[in-house]
Amino acid sequence: MATLIDLAESPVRELNQALHSTAATSWRVLNPRGAHAVACGIREDHTVDVEGHVGYYCAGMNQHATVTVHGNAGTGVAENMMSGTVRVRGNASQSAGATAHGGLLVIDGDASARCGISMKGVDIVVGGGVGHMSAFMGQAGRLVVCGDAGDALGDSLYEARIYVRGTVKSLGADCVEKEMRAEHLAELAELLKAAEREEDPADFRRYGSARQLYHFKVANMTSY
Amino acid sequence: MEPATHGLRESATFDRATIHAIQRAAETGVYDIRGWGAKRKLPHFDDLLLLGASMSRYPLEGYRERCDTDVVLGTRHAKHPLRLATPVTIAGMSFGALSAQAKEALGRGAGEVGTSTTTGDGGMTPEERGHSKHLVHQYLPSRYGMNPDDLRAADAIEIVLGQGAKPGGGGMLLGQKITERVAGMRTLPVGIDQRSACRHPDWTGPDDLAIKILELREITDWEKPIYVKVGATRTYYDVKLAVHAGADVVVVDGMQGGTAATQDVFIEHVGIPTLAALPQAVQALQELGVHREVQLIVSGGIRSGADMAKALALGADAVAIGTAALIALGDNHPKYDAEYRELGSAAGYFDDYQDGRDPAGISTQDAELSARLDPAEGGRRLANFLRVMTMEAQTLARACGKSHLLHLEPEDLVALTIESAAMARVPLAGTHWIPGAGL
Numbered sequence: 001m002a003t004l005i006d007l008a009e010s011p012v013r014e015l016n017q018a019l020h021s022t023a024a025t026s027w028r029v030l031n032p033r034g035a036h037a038v039a040c041g042i043r044e045d046h047t048v049d050v051e052g053h054v055g056y057y058c059a060g061m062n063q064h065a066t067v068t069v070h071g072n073a074g075t076g077v078a079e080n081m082m083s084g085t086v087r088v089r090g091n092a093s094q095s096a097g098a099t100a101h102g103g104l105l106v107i108d109g110d111a112s113a114r115c116g117i118s119m120k121g122v123d124i125v126v127g128g129g130v131g132h133m134s135a136f137m138g139q140a141g142r143l144v145v146c147g148d149a150g151d152a153l154g155d156s157l158y159e160a161r162i163y164v165r166g167t168v169k170s171l172g173a174d175c176v177e178k179e180m181r182a183e184h185l186a187e188l189a190e191l192l193k194a195a196e197r198e199e200d201p202a203d204f205r206r207y208g209s210a211r212q213l214y215h216f217k218v219a220n221m222t223s224y
Numbered sequence: 225m226e227p228a229t230h231g232l233r234e235s236a237t238f239d240r241a242t243i244h245a246i247q248r249a250a251e252t253g254v255y256d257i258r259g260w261g262a263k264r265k266l267p268h269f270d271d272l273l274l275l276g277a278s279m280s281r282y283p284l285e286g287y288r289e290r291c292d293t294d295v296v297l298g299t300r301h302a303k304h305p306l307r308l309a310t311p312v313t314i315a316g317m318s319f320g321a322l323s324a325q326a327k328e329a330l331g332r333g334a335g336e337v338g339t340s341t342t343t344g345d346g347g348m349t350p351e352e353r354g355h356s357k358h359l360v361h362q363y364l365p366s367r368y369g370m371n372p373d374d375l376r377a378a379d380a381i382e383i384v385l386g387q388g389a390k391p392g393g394g395g396m397l398l399g400q401k402i403t404e405r406v407a408g409m410r411t412l413p414v415g416i417d418q419r420s421a422c423r424h425p426d427w428t429g430p431d432d433l434a435i436k437i438l439e440l441r442e443i444t445d446w447e448k449p450i451y452v453k454v455g456a457t458r459t460y461y462d463v464k465l466a467v468h469a470g471a472d473v474v475v476v477d478g479m480q481g482g483t484a485a486t487q488d489v490f491i492e493h494v495g496i497p498t499l500a501a502l503p504q505a506v507q508a509l510q511e512l513g514v515h516r517e518v519q520l521i522v523s524g525g526i527r528s529g530a531d532m533a534k535a536l537a538l539g540a541d542a543v544a545i546g547t548a549a550l551i552a553l554g555d556n557h558p559k560y561d562a563e564y565r566e567l568g569s570a571a572g573y574f575d576d577y578q579d580g581r582d583p584a585g586i587s588t589q590d591a592e593l594s595a596r597l598d599p600a601e602g603g604r605r606l607a608n609f610l611r612v613m614t615m616e617a618q619t620l621a622r623a624c625g626k627s628h629l630l631h632l633e634p635e636d637l638v639a640l641t642i643e644s645a646a647m648a649r650v651p652l653a654g655t656h657w658i659p660g661a662g663l
Contacts (some may be wrong), residue, residue, distance in 0.1 A: 009527070012442065013442065013446075016442045016443075016445075017445060018447060035436055035437070036435045036439065037438050037439040037442040037443075039285065040443055041372055041443030041444070042438055045228070055435070056427075056432070056435045057435065057439040057440070059376075059437070060374040060439050060443065061443055063372065063373075075426060075427070075432070075435075076426035077496060079425075079426045080370055080372070082372065084372065087527075094426075095425055095426040098367075098425040098426040099367035099370060099425055099426070101370075101371070101411070104296050107486060114425065117425040117426070118366070118367060118421065118425045120411040121411060126512075136425075137419070137421065139411045139412055140411050156419070158412055158413070158416075159412075159413065176289070193282075204345075212398075214413070214416040215399060215416065215417050216254075216398070216417045216418065223434075
């Protein structure tokens, strides 16, 4: 039986304090009404279902918990997540999964600009499309886009890997298409399965860093 | 032949350093990246003087009457404000830019005198947490090594928007300093040049910052003071926006503030001097009615108890030191002069912190060089320096009749130059004239 917290009755502070300090493992949050910082900073193996739309930084810095937003999420959902799973049933605003170090972020709908910006090990699966500058300076982890990607995908990419099923409007500096080998098809299949997606890995293309901007060189002046 | 004795005249516009810079650029095709802060002559605290007591003010007895030095930072919202024994803190410097030994020495020295030290880009190391009595954890645009457990382990959180050496600029840790440990902490390959972003990835503008601060408070259960650090540029507006966003403490870093690696052109040509920024910050806090409620830390070229006393008199609650702390550890020490010269520098001039070959074992990740710095000895030297700074400031404050360093006030100051009078908003010595006042 889930512990019920109604944000129409109690503030986000009470919710987060409870999530940080009690042993209950199953939570249902009603009436989030776009509140910010809902269910952020969890360290425990909780399951949290948020029934509605959330504002900025929902499930920010999550560790271990499974947080599901049954609605849309504002800026920075699951930012800097370390582990666990965050799922958005609707769409997500910009900077979804920003700088996240681990765990799985699933966005059933579309994500906006800068999805996976500076990602550091998280896996992100987006059912729809992503906006411009997604995976900008992505360091590690995988970004899977089942729809289309906007401009400057993977700009200044480090070692994060990107899979896109639809079209890519443009690639950012130092991001190139790469061969889809068997190991990539296998890891993509696993990611799609974890995200409960039905797409065929064979329909995706892989993008990664050309690693030409790893060292500061004056010859690269026009790329900077 | 000594050129000057033979009537040769050096150009003020094209002096030797400028000629060398042009020649170097022409030869190498890259701009100069270096450490340290602005080296040009700037209006500074040396241009202010304190008015000791005489007939109209009553001094306190040196070495006998108390002049307290404690300061509490983060009283506005945090459940656990930082209580420091002296209002001089250690500014943010990263493990990566500095050796593990240097970070440990900073923690030891600061802890010994009851003040705080600060992490930097790349995350918190167990050594610095272990050796720092009060540790401020920086929250930076790159989020390298950002772990919520470290936020919880910190005593305060400093959201960095910029630094005085390069307001508006990100960072670059060059590949030669990226060892396996540094790379691992930052989730990047060994040996590549690491770019640190200049903008935060998940918020833009002051309204978003308010929500970011809310998130950090929620994650840490409203326990930690939250600082906002800005490089000094449009300080009056930046401080107002930081306060509106909910900062407990505002840190203003002037253009003399140091860096581990930035373009020389950036260091010397962007930002404003600490002296010009401080009164703007105080004005902003006063207009919002939160001066002393939101504490102000000022950094950038602070070198002595005199600088500290003058900054406090102008309205700061504390100062922070970076370059001076490294010098206290042994940076630019004459004993390394021969080795500095092998690197094309000299003791007193060395600023190649980006290069990773620091003979003093401070701005390096080289195991052999780092081992030259004994953290315990470095900590002892820093603690000595911090005590001297504090005692110098107390001496000056007592002379002005103050029983606490924070009782120093602008009325205790006069300026030596017209420009410093205008910037510091105190009268030119011997006059009642504050240029620009009342305009």
